Amino acid sequence: MPPAPPYSLDDLDDALAAVVPRMRALLGEPGRITTPLSLPELAQRFTGLLPAEGGGWEGVGRLLDNDLLPHSLRMHHPGYAGHQVAVPLPAAAAVDGLLGLLNPMASLSDMAPSGVMVERQVVRSLAALVGFDPAAADGVCTSGGTVSNLIAVLAARNRAFPEAWEGGMAGGRPRAFCSEDVHYSVRRAFGVGGMGTDALVPVAADEAGRMRVDRLVAAIDAAHQAGDTPFLVVAGAPSTPIGAFDPVGEIAAVAAAEGLWLHVDAAHGGGLLFSDRLRDLLDGAAAADSLSMDGHKMVYQPSSQGWLLFRDGADAYGAFRQQVPYLLGPDGADRGFDAIGKSLQCTRRLDALKLWITWHLYGSRTFGGWAERCVAAARLFHARLVDHPDFEPVHEPASNIVCFRARHPSGRHVDPFHDAIRARLLEQGRAWVVLTTWRGERLLRTSWMNPTQGEAEVAGVVEALATARASVLAQG
Numbered sequence: 001m002p003p004a005p006p007y008s009l010d011d012l013d014d015a016l017a018a019v020v021p022r023m024r025a026l027l028g029e030p031g032r033i034t035t036p037l038s039l040p041e042l043a044q045r046f047t048g049l050l051p052a053e054g055g056g057w058e059g060v061g062r063l064l065d066n067d068l069l070p071h072s073l074r075m076h077h078p079g080y081a082g083h084q085v086a087v088p089l090p091a092a093a094a095v096d097g098l099l100g101l102l103n104p105m106a107s108l109s110d111m112a113p114s115g116v117m118v119e120r121q122v123v124r125s126l127a128a129l130v131g132f133d134p135a136a137a138d139g140v141c142t143s144g145g146t147v148s149n150l151i152a153v154l155a156a157r158n159r160a161f162p163e164a165w166e167g168g169m170a171g172g173r174p175r176a177f178c179s180e181d182v183h184y185s186v187r188r189a190f191g192v193g194g195m196g197t198d199a200l201v202p203v204a205a206d207e208a209g210r211m212r213v214d215r216l217v218a219a220i221d222a223a224h225q226a227g228d229t230p231f232l233v234v235a236g237a238p239s240t241p242i243g244a245f246d247p248v249g250e251i252a253a254v255a256a257a258e259g260l261w262l263h264v265d266a267a268h269g270g271g272l273l274f275s276d277r278l279r280d281l282l283d284g285a286a287a288a289d290s291l292s293m294d295g296h297k298m299v300y301q302p303s304s305q306g307w308l309l310f311r312d313g314a315d316a317y318g319a320f321r322q323q324v325p326y327l328l329g330p331d332g333a334d335r336g337f338d339a340i341g342k343s344l345q346c347t348r349r350l351d352a353l354k355l356w357i358t359w360h361l362y363g364s365r366t367f368g369g370w371a372e373r374c375v376a377a378a379r380l381f382h383a384r385l386v387d388h389p390d391f392e393p394v395h396e397p398a399s400n401i402v403c404f405r406a407r408h409p410s411g412r413h414v415d416p417f418h419d420a421i422r423a424r425l426l427e428q429g430r431a432w433v434v435l436t437t438w439r440g441e442r443l444l445r446t447s448w449m450n451p452t453q454g455e456a457e458v459a460g461v462v463e464a465l466a467t468a469r470a471s472v473l474a475q476g
């Protein structure tokens with residue numbers, strides 16, 4: 001007799017007994033922040049094909065302890081100041097386990113009767129934070145900013161070019177406008193949407209990285225003169241490289257005067273809307289037609305959880321104009337509570353549940369306080385660099401992102417010096433930052449994503465950077 005398929009309570013208990021202590025360890029002694037191995041060394045441990053016979057939790061536990069966990073990036077480590085990925089709330093991570101077993105299909109009310117209500121309630125609550133009328137707004141939970149931006153671009157395209165969904169873009173010459181510092185996913189949406197990436201016109205930003213509104217107006221005029229059809233402006237809140245906020249209010253006024261769709265890409269900054277003190281950075285967002293914000297960035301949710309919100313709920317159905325008889329109602333619309341008509345994906349996790357539960361647990365004010373702490377950590381870090389002989393910040397932090405140069409003894413800016421320092425920092429394993437290229441210069445870049453980081457942690461990262469820099473110089 002083959003063993004019964006592992007669906008019993010005992011099977012669940014065995015899994016939790018293996019997983020829960022290892023989850024606890026992730027919040028325990030920090031140790032190294034990432035793997036000491038090079039990628040080719042690490043690859044050695046993952047060769048061969050997976051087994052025909054399973055080895056049980058004992059074998060898997062060894063794999064987790066030897067090969068996987070010590071060679072993962074530890075996001076809760078006090079030295080983590082890297083990409084704009086959330087340091088996830090333990091409660092949200094635990095709910096992820098519950099969600100996996102429940103496995104609701106978030107887009108269908110008959111597969112997730114309470115689940116669709118959860119998602120609607122989160123959408124309305126987020127819409128209210130943006131300043132949209134929650135009764136008129138609508139939206140959908142997505143896999144993140146990339147998909148949110150794609151759906152928004154398609155909805156805007158379909159409004160301006162109603163024939164595009166069925167007939168393609170043969171006729172028009174669409175033009176959209178964004179900051180030169182726009183996130184690459186927006187450009188990708190133009191390739192996917194059949195408009196061509198050249199349809200997205202980059203507008204120069206000022207010294208502080210904010211889109212120049214005079215240049216925006218000029219670019220729209222030039223497009224009209226060339227016989228093109230402007231239809232969309234994308235504002236970054238903030239933009240990606242240095243976290244600068246485009247002047248959303250002024251851009252909204254231009255979009256309104258020109259009759260253009262305004263999309264605000266607040267994938268990163270959306271979480272600041274929870275804070276009464278930081279919300280002004282997104283002033284004007286309430287006039288947007290659509291807004292992207294990621295739960296898995298500044299809302300402390302595990303990946304993946306993105307949100308796309310529409311001021312006018314009818315626009316939420318603008319991107320996908322299809323009849324799917326077995327999923328949608330006879331007119332192609334969904335059945336009121338379903339999200340198939342708004343969602344790119346068919347099967348979709350109820351990732352909304354994690355925000356719904358943590359929102360109930362902690363309240364929106366607390367989320368706002370955490371955003372303030374992250375921004376405060378960035379300002380502290382910036383202040384320490386200003387006074388530091390080895391480093392030099394290249395901008396005032398508008399959000400929780402800080403980019404900076406490492407001073408080279410030659411007095412010149414040396415791009416590879418930055419790569420070498422970053423590599424040495426990771427080898428030393430006490431802190432984790434990333435690299436970027438902005439205005440033609442290689443820079444080190446931090447995003448302060450962990451609301452428990454304060455003076456001591458910021459000082460630790462600065463110290464680790466100085467040690468890495470000194471070590472690079474010593475070893476040549």
Ligand SMILES: *Cc1c(COP(=O)(O)O)cnc(C)c1O
Pocket residue numbers: 084143144145146147149183185236237238239240265266267268294306
């Ligand atoms: C992170 C980010 C994105 C991409 O979002 P994903 O959730 O990674 O898909 C898009 N735009 C901006 C401004 C971002 O910060």
